[in-house]
Amino acid sequence: MTENLQLGALLAACHWIGQKGWSPATGGNMSVRSGEEHCLITESGKDKGSLTAEDFLRVELASGRAPEGRRPSAETGLHTMLYSLDPQIGAVLHTHSVNSTVLSRVERSGTLVLEGYEMQKSLSGQTTHLDRVLIPIFDNSQEIPALADKIMASTEHAPLQYGFLLRGHGLTCWGKDVAEARRHLEGLEFLFQCELQRRLLEAK
Numbered sequence: 001m002t003e004n005l006q007l008g009a010l011l012a013a014c015h016w017i018g019q020k021g022w023s024p025a026t027g028g029n030m031s032v033r034s035g036e037e038h039c040l041i042t043e044s045g046k047d048k049g050s051l052t053a054e055d056f057l058r059v060e061l062a063s064g065r066a067p068e069g070r071r072p073s074a075e076t077g078l079h080t081m082l083y084s085l086d087p088q089i090g091a092v093l094h095t096h097s098v099n100s101t102v103l104s105r106v107e108r109s110g111t112l113v114l115e116g117y118e119m120q121k122s123l124s125g126q127t128t129h130l131d132r133v134l135i136p137i138f139d140n141s142q143e144i145p146a147l148a149d150k151i152m153a154s155t156e157h158a159p160l161q162y163g164f165l166l167r168g169h170g171l172t173c174w175g176k177d178v179a180e181a182r183r184h185l186e187g188l189e190f191l192f193q194c195e196l197q198r199r200l201l202e203a204k
């Protein structure tokens with residue numbers, strides 16, 4: 001698929017995310033890989049539900065450099081870390097849903113375990129509800145370069161798959177292209193809502 005088609009698909013995904021209420025105010029940031037050395041990422045501070053193609057900036061993966069006078073997402077360093085880490089990643093979606101924000105605080109350990117749900121099969125490679133899907137949770141930080149280093153270091157003992165949560169902040173997920181990243185986002189959000197409701201009901 002050409003880059004223009006991927007950007008069109010990403011724009012549609014951003015509008016859909018806005019309608020879902022997963023990027024309230026100016027929360028969230030989204031990107032697609034652009035060749036081997038760049039990505040196209042949302043400009044900082046925009047309402048992600050009403051973006052146009054002009055709101056995406058071409059950023060160099062190695063340096064994080066963006067066009068003069070424009071400010072890429074405050075969380076660009078997490079996107080560039082993911083593209084550099086795994087050449088299979090073609091699109092990254094970061095959202096601030098209520099469920100991901102709350103569940104990442106309710107679960108106090110460093111891992112959210114999802115098991116027993118048919119919808120786990122919405123995640124590429126998952127074939128049964130009997131397996132366990134592990135979503136890492138990292139403590140939130142405003143120091144993005146240090147946070148990116150920490151997440152990168154964690155992959156030495158536990159490779160990243162599908163996405164990670166930032167505690168009290170939201171979800172960052174990805175796929176080989178926008179369509180797969182979007183499916184992972186929708187699947188994970190469904191699973192987070194189920195897990196939160198299960199915990200609420202079983203606590204009574």
Ligand SMILES: CSC[C@@H](O)[C@@H](O)C(=O)COP(=O)(O)O
Pocket residue numbers: 024025026027028029042043044045046072073074075094
């Ligand atoms: C509503 S502010 C949230 C930001 O601090 C950040 O977490 C976020 O997701 C959006 O930042 P942005 O710089 O627009 O990409």
Ligand SMILES: [Zn+2]
Pocket residue numbers: 027028029075094095096169170
């Ligand atoms: Zn954020």
